[in-house]
Amino acid sequence: MSRYLRNQSFLLLTVLILLTGGLVSCSQYSTKAVSKGYHNLTAHFNAYVLARDQINLAEQILFKTRQENYNQLMPILLPVDSILMQPVKPQIDDAIKKASLIPERHQNSKWLDNAYILIGRARLLKQDLPNAIEVFKYVNTKGTNENDKHTALVGLMRAYVEANDYTNALNVSEYLRNQPLNKPNTRDFYLTKAYMHERQGEYATAAGILDATFPVLKKGEATARLHLIAGQLYDQIGQPAKAVDHYRKVLSSHPTYDQSFYANLYAIQSNGLTGDKKRMAQSAEMFDDLLNDRKNEDLKDKVYFTMGLLEARSGRVDKAIGYYSQSIQAAGSNTTQVPYTYLEIGKLYFEKKADYTHAKVYYDSALALMPKQSPDYAALVTRKKTLDDFVLYRTTITTDDSLLALSKLDANALDKVLEKAIDQRQKEDKAQAALAQQIVDRATNGAGNTMPGATNSNLQPNERWVLYNPVALSQGKQEFSVRWGNRPLEDNWRRSNKEASGAIAADNSPINGSTPANSINPNTPLQPVDAGGGAVVLSGPSRKGQKDAMMAKIPFTKEAQALANQRIENALYKLGKLYKFELNKPADAIPTFEQLLTRxxxxxxxxEVYYLLYLSNEQIGQSSPWKEKLLAEYPNTSYARLTGKVVAQTTDSEAQALKTYTAIYELYKANNNAEALTRAETALGSVAGTQLEDKLALLRLLLVGKVKGIDDYRQAISEFVRDYPGSQLLPHVKEMQAAADQLSAKRK
Known part of the structure; x- marks a missing residue:
């Protein structure tokens, strides 16, 4: 018995020794086969697979839930967005946690590099770009598998692109271009490189790289999307035939319905650019098919937009505007397309019709609905500012002209004009009251559909409720400001003794409809409806009160007329410059400046007007006397000097300029300032284009300060700043300007 117990004890001790040895050999730092096998197995199934599947699922969800903007060039890769990934953030965080187990517990596992790559992908999805970059760099530096290192470099390139660090992204791209990449890495490298060039605006390069990528892609929604983008890229670079080829390939790549719909629309647009008459003739039938397809009920606005686009490209502007208007009416509650439709209408009025007043209305509406991240947004803001100024200047000129004309009428004639204006305004108010009642009736009868964008049963199928039509709203706001000005939120804002500002009415009458910034035009208030359906007249300014308020704004006195003329003069000057510089319409600037000089x-x-007339005539290739008049009447002005800035810089001219400058400077040192100033102003034209021009201009500036008053001195400084923006003397002159401004302020 004792022998049996001894044998059992020995066997147990042996098992314990073996188990202890096995556990010791399974250390994550061991290089033994048993240890590596154990850690490979555990790392793969307990961490890597779970983390990989979660990240893949998160990417699939982000792809399926993406919001495509088919009105813009779509991105080849979906840009990372920390907000859009919020729904999948828990999955990504858990994936990072699981993938991190491998470097923490399985250092000798072959899945170590793969785990770091997963962590980098997850950081990229979370837009944690600095950490993603560091992880990918670590794999490239410490990794042991070449394919894994290449995968990490592709991820690094993508992270640099998302961080807008295109220099480093290009460096990584150049390195990978010479590496033997496997098929998955080749695919991802090409797509990332194409995405990089697309973001930089290099559309031809991006399209070419995409063409090289398609052979390694499988058919499906993602590939159909890339064909759609390739077509857009070729459209951008003016190769519509290639664009059409890609749009056709969308249809054979198992696309979604939206992808096939837009591929057909884009193909029609591109056919309009190829000049293929046969295909263009088929467009009308395709439009009919698309409009009659019940599946396209919520996409009709896109069809009408494309029809308008083709008409615009064919030069049929009015017909294009008609189709664009139908597109807006068909939009319903889905306003995604609407701002781009407004933008196209605005462009037609701006570029084709030169009707800047109407263009402003549509640009205002486009800006109200367009996403701020849209590539068109910044340019739209700039153009809107220009059109706002244009309408303001035109309004000021026309309104003050009308008021000045009224001031010259005799009492009887003026009274008739005012009576007619009040009658017209009351008629318009009744029409507005009827419209208000119509809106109330619709809202009351369709109470279940009164939310923004809801379809009201009383509306026609393609009619949009007026309060959700941005053009109608913009026009309404403009009409309100025209009639009443920018009113603060307060009681009794319509009282007749309020000051109003705004633009003039369409008939250019300051009495019938609108008034300038220093006048008002009171109107009877809108009439609400009583229970019986009749109008209830609210108390408001009496007819005599309205007439008195109008009379108060007509400039009868010489002082008021002088102020009106000053506003007109300033508006003509600014309008001419706007035509010349902002709208690039020198032919319109010329008569505007000439009117300014005549009046x-x-x-x-x-x-300055002489100089701008000279430039405008030169721009349109027309001879004019304005340069000679400028040199004859104002030879010592900076504008006269600007006409001679084409003087060739030769050794002789430089030597003569130095001689002239030295002589004037000697007079300045001798305190002979008056003569020095006269000679400096005469000599500036002769030294134009030489290296001493700005130095002589500074010397003249100093002489003006010694000989003339502070106002002339400040004017001379302003001229220097304007005429010599690239001069090395400019910082010093600006210091002088600040000191002069302070001195002038103290004297006042």
Whole structure:
């Protein structure tokens, strides 16, 4: 018995020794086969597979739930967005946690590099770009598998692109271009490189790389999307035939319905650019099919938009505007397309019709609905500002002209004009009251559909409720500001003794409809409806009160007329510059400046206007006397000097300029300032284009300060800043300007 117990004890001790040895040999730092096998198995199934599947699922969800903007060039790869990934954030965080187990517990596992790559992908999805970059760099530096290192470099390149670090992204791209990449890495490298060039605006390169990528892609929604993008890229670079080929390939790549719909629309647009008459003739039938397909009920606005686009490209502007208007009416509650439709209408009015007033209305509406991240947004803001200024200047000129004309009428004639204006305004108010009642009736009868964008049973199928039509709203706001000005939120805002500002009415009458910034035009209030359906007249300004308020704004006195003329003079000057510089319409700037000179021959802007007339005529290739008049009447102004800035810089001219400058400077040192100033102003034209021009201009500036008053000195400084923006002397002159401004302020 004792022998049996001894044998059992020995066997147990042996098992314990073997188990202890096995556990010791399974250390994550051991290089033994048993240890590596154990850690490979555990790392793969307990961490890597779970983390990989979660990240893949998160990417699939992000792809399926993406919001495509088919009105813009779509991104080849979905840009990372920390907000859009919030629904899958728990999965990504859990994936990072599981993938991190491998470097923590399984250092000798062959899945170590793969785990770091998964962590990098997850960081990229979370837009944690600095950490993603560091992880990918670590794999490239410490990794042991070449394919894994290449995968990490592709991820690194993508992270640099998302961080807008295109220099480093290009460096990684150049390195990978010479590496033997496997098929998955080749695919991802090409797509990332194409995405990089697309974001930089290099569309031809991006399209070419995509063409090289398609052979390694499988058919499906993702590939159909890339064909759609390739077509857009070729459209951008003016190769519509290639674009059409890609749009056709969308249809054979198992696309979604939206992808096939837009591929057909884009193909029609591109056919309109190829000049293929046969295909263009088929467009009408395709449009009919698309409009009659019940599946396209919520996409009709896109069809009408495309029809308008083709008409615009064919030069049929009015017909294009008609189709664009139908597109807006068909949009219903889905306003995604609407701002781009407004933008196209605005462009037609701006570029084809030169109707800037109507263009402003549509640009305003486009800006109200367009996403701020849209590539068109910044340019739209700039153009809107220009059109706002244009309407303001035109309004000021027309309104003050009308008021000045009224001030010259005799009492009887003026009274008739005012009576007619009040009658017209009451008629318009009744029409507005009827419209208000119509809106109330619709809202009351369709109470279940009164939310924004809801379809009201009383509306026609393609009619949009007026309060959710941005053009109608913009026009309404403009009409309100025209009639009442920018009113603060307060009681009794319509009282007749309020000041109003705004633009003039369409008939250009300051009485019948609108008034300038220093006048008002009171109107009877809108009439609400009583229970019986009749109008209830609210108390408001009496007819006599309205007439008195209008009379108060007509400039009868010389002082008021002088102010009106000053506003007109300033508006003509600014309108001419806007035509010349902002709208690039020199042919319109010329008559505007000429009108300014005719009406206000003593304007202080005369030298500059002469110069701008000279430039405008030169721009359209027309001879004019304005340069000679400028040199004859204002030879010592900066504008006269600007006409001679084409003087060749030769050794002789430089030597002569130095001689001239030295002589004037000697007079300045001798305190002979008056003579020095006269000679400096005469000599500036002769040294134009030489290296001493700005130095002589500074010397003249100093002489003006010694000989003339502070106002002339400040004017001379302003001229220097304007005429020599690239001069090395500019910082010093700006210091002088600040000191002069302080001195002028103290004297006041």
């Amino acid at each position: 206000y021959p003593n304007t202080l802007q005369k030298p």
